[in-house]
Amino acid sequence: MALPESRSMIMPAPPAAPVENRETYQTLSDNPIVQAAESPVSTFSIDVDTGSYSNVRRYLTSGSLPPVDAVRVEEMINYFRYDDPAPRDGQPFAVRTELAPAPWNGKHLLLRIGINGRDVPTTALPAANLVFLVDVSGSMDAPDKLPLLQSSLKLLTRQLRAQDRITLVTYAGNTAVVLPPTSGNQQARIVEAIDSLQSGGGTAGASGIELAYKAAQQSYLRGGINRILLATDGDFNVGVTDFDTLKGMVAEKRRSGVALSTLGFGTGNYNDTLMEQLADAGDGAYAYIDSPLEARKVLTHELGATLETIARDVKIQVEFNPATVQEYRLIGYENRALRREDFNNDQVDAGDIGAGHSVTALYEITPVNSTASVDPLRYAASLLRPAGNADNELAHLKLRYKLPSAHRSSLLDTVIRRDQQVALNASSEAFRFSAAVAGFGQRLRGGSQLHGWDFPQVRALAAGSIGKDRYGYRADFLRMVQQAEALGSRPVATTD
Numbered sequence: 001m002a003l004p005e006s007r008s009m010i011m012p013a014p015p016a017a018p019v020e021n022r023e024t025y026q027t028l029s030d031n032p033i034v035q036a037a038e039s040p041v042s043t044f045s046i047d048v049d050t051g052s053y054s055n056v057r058r059y060l061t062s063g064s065l066p067p068v069d070a071v072r073v074e075e076m077i078n079y080f081r082y083d084d085p086a087p088r089d090g091q092p093f094a095v096r097t098e099l100a101p102a103p104w105n106g107k108h109l110l111l112r113i114g115i116n117g118r119d120v121p122t123t124a125l126p127a128a129n130l131v132f133l134v135d136v137s138g139s140m141d142a143p144d145k146l147p148l149l150q151s152s153l154k155l156l157t158r159q160l161r162a163q164d165r166i167t168l169v170t171y172a173g174n175t176a177v178v179l180p181p182t183s184g185n186q187q188a189r190i191v192e193a194i195d196s197l198q199s200g201g202g203t204a205g206a207s208g209i210e211l212a213y214k215a216a217q218q219s220y221l222r223g224g225i226n227r228i229l230l231a232t233d234g235d236f237n238v239g240v241t242d243f244d245t246l247k248g249m250v251a252e253k254r255r256s257g258v259a260l261s262t263l264g265f266g267t268g269n270y271n272d273t274l275m276e277q278l279a280d281a282g283d284g285a286y287a288y289i290d291s292p293l294e295a296r297k298v299l300t301h302e303l304g305a306t307l308e309t310i311a312r313d314v315k316i317q318v319e320f321n322p323a324t325v326q327e328y329r330l331i332g333y334e335n336r337a338l339r340r341e342d343f344n345n346d347q348v349d350a351g352d353i354g355a356g357h358s359v360t361a362l363y364e365i366t367p368v369n370s371t372a373s374v375d376p377l378r379y380a381a382s383l384l385r386p387a388g389n390a391d392n393e394l395a396h397l398k399l400r401y402k403l404p405s406a407h408r409s410s411l412l413d414t415v416i417r418r419d420q421q422v423a424l425n426a427s428s429e430a431f432r433f434s435a436a437v438a439g440f441g442q443r444l445r446g447g448s449q450l451h452g453w454d455f456p457q458v459r460a461l462a463a464g465s466i467g468k469d470r471y472g473y474r475a476d477f478l479r480m481v482q483q484a485e486a487l488g489s490r491p492v493a494t495t496d
Contacts, residue, residue: 160184
């Protein structure tokens with residue numbers, strides 16, 4: 001039996017001397033509390049990005065709390081795999097719903113929606129056409145940038161097979177094909193090309209993206225994996241640099257059947273906004289590589305999830321029953337919101353699920369007859385009569401998704417009932433650990449809805465629900481909570 005990889009205890013370093021920080025994060029406001037009688041339907045796209053989690057870890061390890069907008073709670077939660085039931089009968093994923101009191105407010109309920117993607121061993125993945133698109137500009141001249149990037153790509157190279165094809169494209173002031181399409185079993189040739197990379201010059205990211213898509217199309221594998229892995233700090237400063245133009249370019253090119261995922265590196269000038277949004281536009285996922293251990297997680301342990309898509313355009317819609325639910329709020333997914341009508345529109349893009357991905361969504365629910373945060377409408381009484389025999393129903397959950405080769409979506413749905421509720425200590429490890437991570441993320445963002453629940457309570461809940469921790473990721477989370485606690489609490493945000 002293989003032992004878990006050990007991780008040394010990491011304590012916050014003393015604060016470094018002030019340096020110019022040009023890091024870029026999208027401004028996000030926490031999802032509001034919504035009255036079910038006024039707006040009973042919540043619709044959003046799933047999100048399998050994990051970049052926020054490892055970026056937050058980087059801040060804590062360096063001895064500082066992360067900027068509020070660096071914390072996207074859903075990415076914190078979805079960094080982990082959860083022990084939910086496996087899909088059956090050839091389905092791409094299985095869905096599980098759980099209901100228990102919210103750890104930070106025992107009068108409220110926490111609804112967990114867990115999606116568990118079908119796992120595919122690396123040896124069983126379809127043949128892959130991969131384009132490594134590497135930023136070798138002058139801004140990548142730092143130990144946590146190009147050198148870490150090179151060692152990360154070499155980890156992925158070790159997983160390649162003879163049927164896989166690798167192309168290496170670089171960009172700085174200019175673009176170049178450093179390695180033409182090469183069979184995955186030519187390890188020495190691929191590693192030599194990776195080792196030859198040197199940093200210098202400007203950052204013509206848009207030109208690099210154009211060349212990478214061209215290279216991917218030339219080696220396109222029908223029925224295989226076709227994906228660009230963009231590795232950069234996101235600091236584009238030559239050619240097309242406008243954010244919306246770059247996103248539009250990637251969104252257009254995804255129609256070619258080539259996906260684009262992003263691997264973020266470095267500090268100081270890091271553009272998290274660009275990295276997350278380009279992956280979203282490219283039907284890919286975003287990861288931030290802060291260490292060799294994170295590179296191993298993304299490019300070795302979870303390679304199937306990184307490369308192979310098992311379900312596209314996955315959307316979630318929840319209709320809450322105003323007769324049993326007074327208020328609700330979705331935790332995280334602030335920049336994944338969709339309109340109600342987008343749910344049934346197959347032309348509206350949404351997030352994809354990779355092989356073995358776990359996706360969790362959490363709603364905090366205020367039941368009827370509990371104290372609400374907003375006064376109810378005087379004339380909403382007519383909305384409180386449920387249709388049919390729905391007195392025991394809290395909500396109706398619907399999911400839409402497309403199989404990788406399908407153009408029309410499929411629908412799954414289920415009803416969430418009040419009698420599903422269990423005590424918090426009787427809930428699953430997946431429920432309790434995901435709730436702990438959600439609480440941690442909310443606390444780092446100010447914790448306006450946590451009612452005094454703080455890092456010690458996060459740590460206690462997580463410590464009691466670690467479960468099987470093969471690679472030590474959950475133990476590492478406990479260390480992150482300790483680091484945040486040692487750094488001191490950010491003042492609690494107040495609600496307007």
